[in-house]
Each structure stands twice: as C-alpha cells, then as structure tokens.
Amino acid sequence: MSDASATMNFRRRDAADKLRGRTRYTIDRYLPGMLHAAVLRASVPSGRITRLDTSRAARMPGVRAIVTAADAPGMIGIGIADHPLFARDVIRYDGEPIAAIAADTLMQARAALAAIDVEIEPLPVVLTMADALAVDAPLVHPAWRNYEVLLAGGARGGNVAWEATVVRGDVDVAFARPDVEIIESCFRVGRQNHVAFEPRAVVASYEDGRFHIETSTQVPWTIRNATARLLGVPASQVRVTVPPVGGGFGLKFDLAIEPFAALLARASGRPVRLVNSREEEMLTCLFRENADIRIRSAVTRRGEIVGREAVVLMDCGAYGGEQIFLTTMTAHTLGGNYRLGAVRLVSRAIYTNTAPNGAFRACNGVYNTFALERHTDEIAARIGMDPLVFRRRNVLGDSDFGATGQVFEGDVLGPMLDRMDTMRDAAAIPPKRTDGRLYGRATAVGTWFVFVGPSAATVNMNADGTATLVTSGVEIGSGSMMQALPQIVAGTLGLAPDDVIVRAADTDAAGYDVGVGGGRTTVSLGAASLSAAQEVRTKLLKVASEMIEAAPGDLVMRAGRIEIAGAPGSGRTISEVATRAQAQFGPVSGTGAFTGSGVPAMPGCVAGHFIDAIDIPVFAVHDCEVAVDTETGHVEVLSYRVVQDVGRALNPRAIHGQIQGGVVQGLGYALHEEVTIGSNGRVRQNGFETYRVPLALDILPVEINLYEGAPSIGPLGTKGAGEVPILNVGAAIACAVANATGKRVQELPLTPPRVLALLLDREPALSLPHIADSWIDNLVRPHGTAE
Amino acid sequence: MDTPISGSVYVAPSLSTALDALHEGGSAAAPFAGGTWIMRAPIRHEQLKSRYVAIGKIPELHTIKVDADAVEIGAAVTHAALATALAELGEFDVLTAAAGHSANPAIRTMATIGGNLATTAFAAADCVPALLCLDAEVEIASRDDRERTSLEQFLTMRSTLAPGRLLHRIIVPRRDRKTVHARLPLRRAGDYPTAIVSLAMILDDAGLVETARIAVGSVEPVARRWGRLETALIGHPLNAAKAAEAAAELADEFAGRDAADVPGWYRVRVLPGLVRRAVAALGS
Amino acid sequence: MGLSMTINGDHLTSTADPVTPLVDVLREDFHLTGAKPVCREGFCGACMVLIDGNPTPSCLIPAALAQGCDIRTVEGLAANGRLNPIQAALEACDAVQCGMCFPGMVVSLTHLLTTRPEATRDDIRAALTGNICRCTGYERIIEAALLALATP
DSSP, rough: GGGGGGGGGOOOOTTTHHTOOOOOOOOOOOTTEEEEEEEEEOOSEEEEEEEEEEEHHHHHHTEEEEEEGGGGOOOOOSSSOOOESSSEEEEEHHHHHEEEEEEEHHHHHHHTTTEEEEEEEOOOOOOOOOHHHHOOOOOSSGGGGEEEESTTTTTETEEEEEEEEEEEEHHHHHHHTTEEEEEEEEEEOBOOOOOOSSSSEEEEETTTTTTEEEEOSSSSHHHHHHHHHHHHHHGGGEEEEEOOOOOOOOTTTTTOHHHHHHHHHHSSSOOOEEEEHHHHHHOOOOOBBBBEEEEEEEEESOOOOOEEEEEEEEEEEEEEEHHHHHGGGGHHHHTTOOOOEEEEEEEEEEOOOOOOOOOOSSTTTTHHHHHHHHHHHHHHHHHHOOOHHHHHHHHHTTTOTTTTTBBBOOOOOOHHHHHHHHHHHOOOOOOOOOOEEEEEEEEEEEEEEOOOEEEEEEEEEOOTOOOEEEOOOOOSSIIIIIIIIIHHHHHTTTTOOEEEEEEEOOOTTTTOOOOSTTIIIIIIIHHHHHHHHHHHHHHHHHHHHHTTTTOOEEEEETTTEEEETOOOOOOOEHHHHHHHHHHHHHHOOEEEEEOOOOEEEESSSSSSSSSSSSSEEEEEEEEEEEOOTTTOOOEEEEEEEEEEEEESSSSSSHHHHHHHHHHHHHHHIIIOOOOOOOTSSOSSOOOOTTTTOOOOGGGGOOOEEEOOOOOOGGGGGOOOSSSSTTHHHHHHHHHHHHHHOOOOEEEOOOOOOHHHHEEEEEEEEOOOSSSSGGGGGGGGTTTTOOO | OOOOOEEEEEEOOOOOHHEEEHHHGGGGEEESSTTTTTTGGGTTTTOOOEEEEOHHHHOOGGGGEEESSSSEETTTBHHHHHHHHTTTTTGGGHHHHHHHSSSSSHHHHTTTTHHHHHHOOOOOOOOOHHHTTTTOEEEOOOOSSSEEEHHHHHHHHHOOTTTEEEEEEEEEEEEEEEEEEEOSSSSSSSSOOOOEEEEEEOOTTSBBBBEEEEEESSSSOOOOOOOOHHHHHSSBBHHHHHHHHHHHHGGOOOOOOSSSSSOHHHHHTTTTHHHHHHHTTTTO | OOEEEEEETEEEEOOOTTTTHHHIIIIIIIIIOSOOOOSSSSSSSSTTEETTTTETTTTTBBBHHHTEEEEEEEEGSGGGGGOOOOHHHHTTOOOOSSTHHHHHHHHHHHHHHHHHHTTOOOHHHTTTTTOOSSOOSSSHHHHHHHHHHOOO
C-alpha cells in the first residue's frame, strides 16, 4: 500500500473561507420564516415548582410556540437515565430549563419568558461534594433507585451517582510491609470552561414528519438518539446535520439545546433558531468537573511502588452526564504512567445542586495527571530520590501491567524521557537570575488513551477522478476532517488530497459514529475511511488490470494514475478507469467500518467500568521552567517542551498546531481560568472580564518533538494527537511551581492570589475530611459484589 | 443576556445642544461617551436608559490643550488619544501609562477619559488614581452653569450628580514632578488591574521628597489618596525598599474589595510591591 | 428614518433600533456574518471591524453612532476575493483551526500591517491583547504576522 504518500503538511481547505469571514457556522444560519427561541431557566439551585402557567406568555406579541416538561417525556443519561429535558416538578440547579419559547424575534421571545408565571418553593441545597457526602445530606435525586439503568454494574447510592473501582493485588499487605514509606497527598481542582467561541447553537425544522436539526456539535449521532429519547419518538425521525463547528473541546460532546428547538419547530411548523448567550455558556457550560483527590502510596526506599490507593471524587453537578462514564478513566490516568505492585482506586461521580458538568479535552486526565505527578514528586522527596530518576525507574514499559491488569506493549515512556533530556540539554543555558523571583523546573509524565469505538465511512469514486468521503465526522477546528482523513483516502487511492471531497456530517447519509473527540477522529474515522478506500482501490485495480492487461498486484495508484509498478506514465488515469468501471458495473464505492479491538483486562479487576482496558495508549512527557514573583504570586512560564507519542505523524505541521493550542489551553487551566460557585449556587464568572483565558502576551512558543513508532492499531500506525497536548500541563506547571517555591502545591489553578497565599502560608494544608480515611469506607458497596 | 433594549440616541453636535438634551431628558437621559461601559449593561443585567445623548462627536470635548501651567482635557478624549498627546511630557508619565495600558488597544480607542471618571461602579479605572495624584480638577457643565471642583470631591458626588449635568473637562496643573503608574492585572495585560498605585513626586534640590502624591485604585470601590504614606515619604530620599516597607506598615488601612476573581486581601497585600516598583521606576 | 452607513464600499441603510449593537446590524440586516458576537463585551475581538480605519469591536458601537461611518468588515478585506497579505500569511502558516476568532484577528492584523510596518514580535502580541483565540495558542498567528510584515 502506498501509505507513505499519506504523510504531508497538507494545508487545510477551510482556511481561506474562514479567513474571509465566509464560513457559515450554525450561528450564521438564518432560514426564511425562521423563529427565534429563548429558554426560561431557574434562578435557584434547588426547589419545587408549585406553579407553571404559560398562558399569559402565549398571548405576548410574536409568540408562536411554548414548550415545557409536558412536551418531553423521556429521560437521558450515560449509564443511568437521570436527566429530563426540562425540570419536572423539581429544580436541581441554577440555570435549569423550565420552558422554551419561539417568537418572531429574539426580543419578543425573551420578553415573553418574563411573562411565564412560575412559582418555586425552595428546597434544601447541596453545593459541594463535601455537602453531598455528609451524613443525612439532602438528596439531589431522592428517587435515584427508580431510574432506568442503561449499563449494569456501577455502584450507586444517594448522592453518589456512580462508582467505578479497580482492585488488583493486595494493597493492605503492601502498605503493611516494613520496608516501605507511606506517602499521602490531597489535591483539589476547580472547573474549567471550554469557552468555545461558537456557543451551543441550533436551527431545527420539522419536515415531512421528521425533525431536521442543524447544530454545532461533536456528536451528531448522540444528538439524534438522545433527542429522540427525550421527545419519545423513534430515532429514525431525527436527522442531524452539522455545519462547521466553531470550537468544541468536548463541550459539544453531549446533547445541549437541540431538543428545545426541535420541539418548538414541531409546535410552530416553522424553522426555529436557538443560540445560547455567552452568559448561558458561562453559567451552564458542561464544565470540566471539579474534583477532590486523595492518593496514598507505599514505596520502598529503593523507589519501587509496591502499593497505591486513591479516592477520586468527581462533581457531576445535578445530573450524571459524562462524569458517569469518566469514572472509568481514573484507572488509566491516575492509575497510569507507572508500574504498580498492588493497586485499588475508586472514582465516584457525586451529585450536587450545581450546573451539570461534561467532557473537556483529556477529560479526567488533566487533574489526575496533576495529582499523580505532584504525588510522584512528594514520593521522590520523601525517599530522597531525584524525581526524574524515580520516574525513569517506574514508567510503564514493554510487558508491564496497567492498573486494570492489561499488558502494555513496547517501551515508549522510557525513550520519551530520554528524548526530553536531549531537548532540555540542547537548550541554551538560562542567564543568571537576579530579579528576586523564584525559579523552578519540572518534568511531568502523562498517560492518555484514544477512545476507539464504532465509526463508519463510505468512499464514492467519481468518474472525474475525484472521490467523495461520506462519514458522520465533524470538523471542529482540529483539522482531522480537513487534513488527516482526506490524506488517508488520497494516499490509498493515489489522489491529491484536494481531490477527496469530504461530506459534512449528516446522520441520513453516513453510518453511526461515536463522535469527534477523545482523539478518535483520525483513528476510528480514519480506519473506517481507509478500509472504504481500500475497497474502492481493489475494485478499480480489477477494472484497470483488464484495461492495462496487467495483474492487479503489479499495479500501483499514484499521482492520479493507475500504472504498472516501476513504469511511471504507463497505464491509465484514475478517471479513465473510474469511468470505465461506472459504465460496466455502475459507480464504484466502498464502505468501511471500525471499532476497538477490546484489549483484555485482568478478570475481576474492575467494577462499574464502561471499558476494561485501553486499545490505544498515548503517552506524553512535558517539561517546563517557571519564575514565581514573590510579591504578587504571578507565575511566568519561561520554557515549555513537549515530547508526544503520536504513533505516526500524518501531518506533522497540523499536529504541532494542536500541541501549541492544547498546551496554551492547559496553561489557562493551570494558571488563569477559575470557576467558583457562589452561595446562591450560581457560577460567579459570567463573562470574559472574570473568566480569564490566556492572551497572546501570556503564551510562549512550545518546543515540540513528535515521538513516532509506538505500537498502535490506528490506521497507518496513527494515534489521536489533538486531545493529549493539554494532559500534562497542569501537572508540569504545578510541579515546577512547587519546586520553585518549596511549597506544597495542592490546588489548581495557580492564580496569582492562590500562589501568593501559598507563599505566605495563609491557609492550612488542604485536607479532605469528606474522603474516609480507610479506602474501603469510601465505597457504596465492596468492589466486585453485586447489588 | 444580550438583549438590546430599544431606546433613542441623540448625537449632539455641540456642548450646548448636548446640555439642552440632557436637561430636557431629565433622569430618563444620560450622556453616552465611548460606550464601553454602557453597551455592556446587558451582562450586568441593567436596563439601558431610554434616552442617550452621545457626546463623542462634539469637537470641543475632543481637545487636549497644553498650556504653560495646566493641561485641559476634553471629556470625550479617548485613552489612546490622551496617551499619544502626552507621550512627550515626562511629568505626565503616570497618565500616559494609565491611558496607554488600560483594557486593550481597541477599547483604548473608544473609552473616554470622562467615562472613566464618571462611571461610579467601575472601581478599576486606571485614569482615576493617575489623575488623583496629579491634583486634577474637573469641570461639570449644565445648561445654566459651569462648576469646577477637585477630582477628589467629584468622586464623592458623582453617583448623585443631578440630571442634566455633564463632566466636560479635566484640568491638570503642570508641575516639575516625577510620576509613575504601577498597575497589576492578573494576566500580563488585557484585564482590569487588581490594584493600582499612581505616584507623583516633587524632589527638592537635595533629592529629598518635597511633596508626594500617592493614589491607590481598584483596591477599594473608589480610588483615593494614600495620605499617610505620602507623609511618611516626605523629607526622605526616594528609596524603593524603604517606601515598600512604609507601605507594608500602613497598608492595613485599606479594606480590599472582594470580587469573583480577586479576594480583597490580595489587593491590599500587593500594594507594598507596587509601591516598590513605582518608586524604583522613578529611578532609585 | 433609517441609519445609513458605508459598508465595504456599499451605501446601506438599516432600520435597526439606534442602540442595537452594530454587530447585530451587520449580521441580521446586511447578512455579513463574518463578525462574530462572541463575548459582547469588547474583550474577545471576534466582532472587530474597521470603522473609519480603526479596529473597533462592533458589539460596543450602537447603530446610531455608525451613522455616516465608513465600515470595513472581514468580508471587505479580500479584494476581488483574493486574500490580503495577512490572510495569505495566515493560510500559508496553517494558522486556522475553528476559525471563529479569525475575522477579528484579520481585521486587527490588517490594521497593524498597514500602520506599523516596523512592528516586532512583542508589538504583535500586545496588539492582539483584545483578540482571543481559544484554539491555536496564538503562535502561528504571530508567525503569520511576522511573515506578512517581512513579505514585501
């Protein structure tokens, strides 16, 4: 196969229109006769709806339709169906939808919201995970036992929405060994807002008895299926198409506002546009969740980790959502990086009366990596070992067991650490520092994995020598759909990537897909596309072999021709062959499908997990140097280096762009971006004045080294590259700040006030009294026991 | 919510027409200068006024007059224009820096000096402490009269200014002084400062501080002079470390304002460092 | 009575309410959806347009004050559809990701290129203080600006 031709720094085809302001994102779509919608949201975090009367609002000027909970009977969720579209009887978070209105203008729709008569009687509130886990805490979902279970096996109870556990080996024995030091660390992180520049936006219409939803999403099939479930209609009645998406980062990996617009379109008979305001985006973001983490290790003085246990509390907000699934990941993120003797981990998704959280680039991994790497430095300090030496001694290598007992293939992290040493050594020696700031450096390791899962692709060979690739993939900005996929198809068929037309996602046109996220686009959609292209290739070569009178095995496809290998210019153009094939047999097409291979875990190791082991691990090593201003707490990042395991780099330049962008987003998480929740249950950062993302003056060019050659089941040896760059940033910065200041960094983000408080010892060390001292006391039920 | 509320905008061609319109509009009307505060009313969940009198196109409010003993600045002068106009006058370094580094470049071409002084709810305005340390006065115009008052006095009365009145001019006396503006945003730039120290010093022939003006902004809801620190520095040579020490001893007189992004203690705690930086920037 | 303004050389009239932000007039009355209303507070720069030559966040300008102005939006910067020097440099540097911030980036940098040909890397970074990009980490954008400045 001519896969070498798939590697290139191919420019993306959507750039020119984006640069000219011509690209029409969902927010730019205006249909004839379209109505504008607005959503009435609760302004209390917990309460009972005692009256809801829309009759006055219905008489307001311009109002065409009003929908409420009565119009959406279904419940959705991951693992557990706990989430209705509108609050029914009970409000569980500030901002929860109560009703939606479509009117001729947006101003009319918003004016009508104010005319909805609603009375809410306050109920007790739990705003923090500590509140939620207190004895006799009010339950966010008193009827949790009655919910439909979508995946069996997760332990649940009260405000614990889901619990996933890993137990391998005997941790108690390891901790009781006489030759070990016991090191315990506590960490806490806040939420992070994706700040996708395009807010959640949708235009829905109701045509011929079916819903057509145009939306800004990463997951067209989830939108299709979840909307149908909420509305109580067959999924086949929902068609989802996706224009270019103005930023996702995981925010758009879940259902959002689509069903409101769909219901209003059906009720009014008109297309309906609904766009979240920036404030709605800031307050009901589906944030990266806040988390509380306790990790404890038994380590010999020679640096062997003989036992480890951890409790990770993940705040899912008022509904389980993605966090239910993400409990699975602690096994591979907090339980990753290093060889462990015995291990036990519990990851718990906790209900609170706050806005639901969601997925965000390297979900769960960023804070678990922060916790793991800071803990690793605390271990190294305790046993008096250089932190790099300790890491090198313990990183996962060939044939090592992961936390769930899967066997890793290949030595990857060790050579990556070597490569980082080389990069660091090659850097210029920094000048003498005399400015009074504190300087520190750190190297942090991270383990991520590609969410594989099902994908489908069709390649239609056109008689003019172009190919059309049809998938449910979405271009969210990463370039996978603009660069990697057409490169893979073009490389297989000997075409220029520009001759591969990429169809925008349409659930009526392409088969099921899990969605664009988790680093899976190039891998899963890429593999499906590769297999579809290979089928086309086989068909074309068969026809060509008759035309050229050569065996298919002697033919190659390159530069738009099918020719005899070693005889450039022989044979025919692909267009000629495709034209002949079409006339003889009908148009040529190929289909492909892909899903994960299912790497096995050790039997009995996991409970409540959505996957047991990881098909494609991805590793990263980051290194940075910081300066800390002791008067103000400002942290300046002086250098940042990344060695990233990419399997194979199909488009190195595009990957570099992903790494620079991901690292900067991680710098925001590590240093600037803070979300806090007021005593009224409302997120306090409602706009860009108080929520600070990095600006051009805050960043630096990242030095990048792509590590190729690690094993991967991805097409052509690829791994996802866009997800992982953010993974280690919080960890690297936190370790460097700890090294610079000599203080125990336990929380992110390291905003100037937090760093100054640390320098001044203003606050006691973080402790997490709502995590029980004995690991087993944190569990709803013992690992491996049935309900 | 980004709801535009309907209202009217009268683009006044002259000061007198603006004052007439404000007078007639009474409490329903308000002046509209750069718009960088008023247009953000929706995010603050504030209603817009039903009638705005836009003053940005009035020529006389755009002038900066530099005389031998004072500089007069029209209220509609933008931050960018002010920074450019005063760039060569060292005694106004504090104001040039305040106007030249606030917010971001595009906002500086819109936001006006008058708006900066008149916006009661905006605690982090850069130009307020800068002008306080320059002993600035302001002139308030109404249809029937002109009233001149110190900026300090204006800050106490601005929230209760009667309808129909407009801050139309700022007068800054010229002195042979060294000035500096030290501001601390949370990022490198682009945010509102968490704390500001503006400094204006006159040294005697021996190099000792003869008069000191120190103003602190953004720490409390309204910027103010730091009289005790001024007194502490008078009669001494400029010394950054000593000034910072004095500031550290006196800083507890400030009650820092708590906000979603910055706790009150932080704003107070960074003051000595800002004083040190400011004094050091004066060359000692 | 409508508000008249010149947009990308065309004389246009809007009947929008006078306090409607210009960005909404551009998008909804004139179908110029290049400018994006992202933060509506003047922090992000995605709605930046040139008003009488100056980069201005169009979310903060009420329609009434655009009356009589000469406005150029991102759609008007590629003469005859050809990318201008900064657009071409951004394309050449593979800078674009989701693309939502680029209409504003292009406006700010077009202005920088024409007014400050001597701008340094730090000048470019400072000039972008009011233009947020959430995808790229800025580096490619800065590179592209330097490339455009260096290209005669």
